Amino acid sequence: MHPLFAQFVPKFALGKIYIKQGRVKIWLDEVDQVFQHPEIATSFFALLRTWHERGKNEAVWQKLRLVIVHSKEVYIPLNINQSPFNVGLPIELRELNWEEVENLVKLHHLEWSSEQIKELMAMVGGHPYLVRQALYQIARGRITLEKLLQVAPTEEGPYCDHLRRHLNNLEEHPELLTAIKQIITIDYPISIGTKEGFKLRSMGLVKFQGNLVMPLCELYRRYFSYRL
Structure with a gap:
């Protein structure tokens, strides 16, 4: 592992490495945290871009896949030729619609009425994480929908x-x-x-x-x- 990668990923991002059938997938979550440290961000992101570029010409590097997840737009100054954010496939996670939330409710084996789905979405909208967290906690029997709606915006709630x-x-x-x-x-x-x-x-x-x-x-x- 590159020393720069090994040094900074544990500190500033949640990194996971998956190896299957000779292929390597590196998943970097919360890379927003790296944005807060411009003294290392430029070198770190340039390293990721270098790996991407090597995959164009070297067979061994074509076995690498990088997944970079961030919840903030990239507003730190990066050289366009050294940024990993202007290559690859960008995917923006949108809000879930009513039908998608309804399907998630069923996947969690919850028998909800339309009114209950409406109440949840009135609180958290179609935010994927907020919806999923609510359904998970309720399906596990840790909280009821009524209680969740009461404590959701407080330090007592599951979103604290x-x-x-x-x-x-x-x-x-x-x-x-x-x-x-x-x-x-x-x-x-x-x-x-x-x-x-x-x-x-x-x-x-x-x-x-x-x-x-x-x-x-x-x-x-x-x-x-x-x-x-």
Whole structure:
């Protein structure tokens, strides 16, 4: 393993390596954490890009697949020829629609009415992680839907770690903190700075309606209204 990869992945990202039939897949989750360390980000991402380029010409490197997961847009300056983010296949995880949430409910062997699905989506929208976490906890018998809806935006709820990470990220960026305060205090979409809107959307906290923004879901509105 390259020393740069071995040194920084355990510190700044959740890395997993899968080996099957002579092929290697490296899964890097939460690489957003590397963005916060520009002193190593350039070299680290250049290394990943180098591996990609070698796969074009060298048979052994064609057996490598990189999966890079991040919840923020890449806004650190990277040389276009040394960035792994402008090659490969980009996949943006969108919100789930009603039918997809309904199918997930069935896959978790929950017999829910349309009203129960409506109540869950009224709180978390179609956010894939939030929906999945709710269904998993309920299916395991750890909490009821009624209780989850009561405690979801609190430190008692199953989303506490997720919400706290977002809060910590916002507190590190005063301009985003100011913007989210504006958004959550008004019950209709508003206009904010383009840069702030872009970054908040990339964090998954807001959604656009035309050029206006609003909280992605009621969970975020309630949690940040209390915390901020």
